[in-house]
Amino acid sequence: MTPFLSVGPLTLPSYPFLVIIGLWAGMWLAAKDAGRLKVEGDHVYNIGLYSLVGGLLGGRAWYVLAHRESYAGVPLQAFSLTLNAVSLPEGAIIGLAIALIYSKRYRLSIPTLADALAPGITLALAIGGLGAFLGSQTQGTPTALPWGIVQFGETRHPAHLYLVLAALLILAILRAARRKRQRPGFTFLLFAELYAGSRLLLDPFFALPATIGAGFRVVQVAALAVMVLVLAVMARVEKSA
Amino acid sequence: MTKPKRAISAPGQSTGAVRWLVLIALVLVVGGSWIVFSREPQQETVAAELAPAPVKGHPAPAITLNDIDGQVVNLSDFQGKPVLINFWATWCPPCRAEMPDFQAIHREMGDQVTIIAVNATSQDEPDNIRPFMEEFGITFPVLLDVRGQTMSDYNVRGLPTTIFIDSNGIVQEVFTGAVNKAYIQSKLSGL
Structure with missing residues (x-):
């Protein structure tokens, strides 16, 4: 769509630029919400920064270990700036572990912190999704609907835009839900349920998905598992209250 | 001592x-x-079934260009094994930085993988190409994109850009920026 954005005299690649803006905006919103929940906003920025840097370094270390034969003869290339040489799932797990260790060290309530982070994560997903749409990171399935966009010679669903709209809707629901007093952790669980629901619903609009078994989409199967798990946790929290 | 009663x-x-x-x-x-x-x-x-496009999962767009010696080269000639297409220019510093690694891969892996360097001739000085090849000892095919059509077909937005194509002719990755030997090898292991 618009792979490069002009910002004053600079021309920046849309996707990485909006991912960075999304991270910053997400942390800003989370810090604001943290203050409302009596958690110092600086903790949010610290967690965001440490998790991001730790996640990237951990993800790179994992990638190098997983491809150790490739790096054996050229070990210094493990320190190159090639951003694609990062194992994202493992990096995300390491980033999450860093956030948990930080919370424990500063005796922060994890459910309260998660509540503060949920709207910020949603905003970051919306802005990052817009970047993915503009940068044509992935493509939608073919459609004849009037709002279809032309990608690679065919009219297709603007699938990333659907996710952006879903994220904005989730953000509005989270904002509305906070008017009612809830148990610590509820906002985050609601976010997880709604976000997983949006992926389950909207993934069929993305072309060329990863599949398992008889052509089942991996994203949908994972989303359904998360939805069931979150509902089970919600039920348990309600029972223990 | 009495046991506490179970909550009902x-x-x-x-x-x-x-x-x-x-x-x-x-x-x-x-x-x-x-x-x-x-x-x-x-x-x-x-x-x-998909239309050729420079996008992961699509068949790679066709390439028919002359090499530095004037011989016609088709991408389809190399189907059946992984292909790396590297878009480059002589004036581009990251292209200079990564070229020795492509040559090292070509030397070590030989026929197991095809490397094609497509020079952005429409944006380059043709007289500089052969000295560049000699400087880096390049022995894999160097094609000349004189009209910029292949750059356009592959939607190249910056140099260098490397396209990883699997042995079925399907694009597996499009990478803009300098790559290195370890990264190329790690990707080739999945093709």
Whole structure:
């Protein structure tokens, strides 16, 4: 769509630029919400920064270990700036572990912190999704609907835009839900349920998905598992209250 | 010492548990049905049916260009093994930085992988190409994109850009920026 954005005299690649803006905006919103929940906003920025840097370094270390034969003869290339040489799932797990260790060290309530982070994560997903749409990171399935966009010679669903709209809707629901007093952790669980629901619903609009078994989409199967798990946790929290 | 009595569930609690169980069952049935309804045909079938495009999962767009010696080279000549297409120019510093690694891969892997360097001749000085090749000892094919058509077909937005194509002719990765030997090898192991 618009792979490069002009910002004053600079021309920046849309996707990485909006991912960075999304991270910053997400942390800003989370810090604001943290203050409302009596958690110092600086903790949010610290967690965001440490998790991001730790996640990237951990993800790179994992990638190098997983491809150790490739790096054996050229070990210094493990320190190159090639951003694609990062194992994202493992990096995300390491980033999450860093956030948990930080919370424990500063005796922060994890459910309260998660509540503060949920709207910020949603905003970051919306802005990052817009970047993915503009940068044509992935493509939608073919459609004849009037709002279809032309990608690679065919009219297709603007699938990333659907996710952006879903994220904005989730953000509005989270904002509305906070008017009612809830148990610590509820906002985050609601976010997880709604976000997983949006992926389950909207993934069929993305072309060329990863599949398992008889052509089942991996994203949908994972989303359904998360939805069931979150509902089970919600039920348990309600029972223990 | 008397044992503490076990708490007896209040009627409201069991109603609540039933409500949650019904909700979980509903999500499983509706979500599961949607997954089954929207399942995909096999990946290979889909990829082969797609239009050629410089995007992961699509067949690679065709290339027909002259090499530095004036011989016509077609991308389709190399189908059956992984292909790396590297778009470059002599004036581009990251292109200079990565070129020795491409040559090292070509030297070490030989026929197991095809490396094609497409020079952005429409944006380059043709007289500088051969000295550049000699400086780096390049022995893999160097094609000249004189009109910029191949750059356009591959939607190249910056130099260098490297396209990883698997042995079925399907694009597996498009990378803008300098790559290195370890990264190329790690990607080739998956092609």
